[in-house]
Amino acid sequence: MSPSEPGERQSLAALEPLAARVCPWATDRAAPEVDEDPDGPVRAMPVILRIERQEPPTPTALLEAAAAAALALCTDERSAPGGEWYDAVAAWCGAGRIRKLARRARTAHWRAVQDVPGVTVSELVRALVPGPVDEVPHEVRRLQIGGTDLPDDAPARVDDGRPVIWLNPRVEQSTGKAAAQVGHASMILATVVAWTGSDPADVAAPAVRTASEADWDTWCAALDDPEKAWARYGVAPVRDAGFTEVAPGTVTCIGQVAAGG
Known part of the structure; x- marks a missing residue:
């Protein structure tokens, strides 16, 4: 199964793996066989956060821009087959x-990085075309x-129907x-949405x-069966590889297709 509309298939082709x-x-x-060659290139997407000294953003605004920017780059027409970014993203x-x-x-420095290929959202975050980390x-x-x-902020309640990424x-x-x-x-949320027949937009x-801890525990208890967790709660997890800050396998956040779902 794949995204139902031809245009969606093209825009999300790089996300098929x-x-x-x-x-x-x-x-x-089938999931691709991955050769974790320790001597091979480590590929990453640079995510540039604009944090001015005098007027820094709230963490909520910055994180929402980061979520939107990463996905926007992957669904940009330049990341579709034939586009200049396709090979790098794929x-x-x-x-x-x-x-x-x-x-x-x-x-x-923020102005200079606008000349590096990528996508900027809300003048707060620029996601750059991924590549080897030693070639930035x-x-x-x-x-x-x-x-x-x-510093922490106090964001408003999320409107019903809006997708949410919930932090652990x-x-x-x-x-x-x-x-x-x-x-x-x-990226994971849009991928599951698209491949289950809905519009990633x-x-x-x-x-x-x-x-909340109660919601988190409910969703995590369901993740042993990802298909059922998606069908019942509309959730998909991010499990961290454990390179920095958290232990390997930690669920750092969960994407949910709609608030109140």
Whole structure:
């Protein structure tokens, strides 16, 4: 099974390896065999967070922009077959892990990174075309990875019907780490939506909130059977590889197709 409309198939073709991993019940494509060659290139999507010194964004605004930007790049026409980004995005999605690396930028450095191929959302986050981590351009390499933490805010209740990415209420994550995780979640959510026959545009701008412990426990208890968890609650998880901050296999966040679902 694959996205029902020809245009959707084209726009999401680079995500087919991801679909085979996150919703195998919804696709007839086998998950690709991944050669985790320790000497091979490590591919990642750079995610540039605009955190100005004088007027920093709220973490909610930044994370929502990060989720939207990662997905926007993957569904951009340039990431479709024949597009200039297709090979890079497809190679990254087929690498076994959808690694992202968040970096902080401000003022002139933020302006400079706009010239690097990618997609900017809300003038807060720019997702760049993925590639080997040791081949990033100078404009990206000079940006700091740390210093992304922002003070908590109090976001409003999510409107019913809006897709949500729920952060794990029991795991501490830096803002930069969370930005990478919600970017994973938006891609996974759109992939499952598309491969189960709905319009991925419906989840293009998800809200980001921290889950209640009760809801989190309910969803996590259902994840042993991902197909049933999707059918009952409309949820799909992000399980971290454990390279930074959290233990391998930790569910860092859960995408849900609609608030109140």
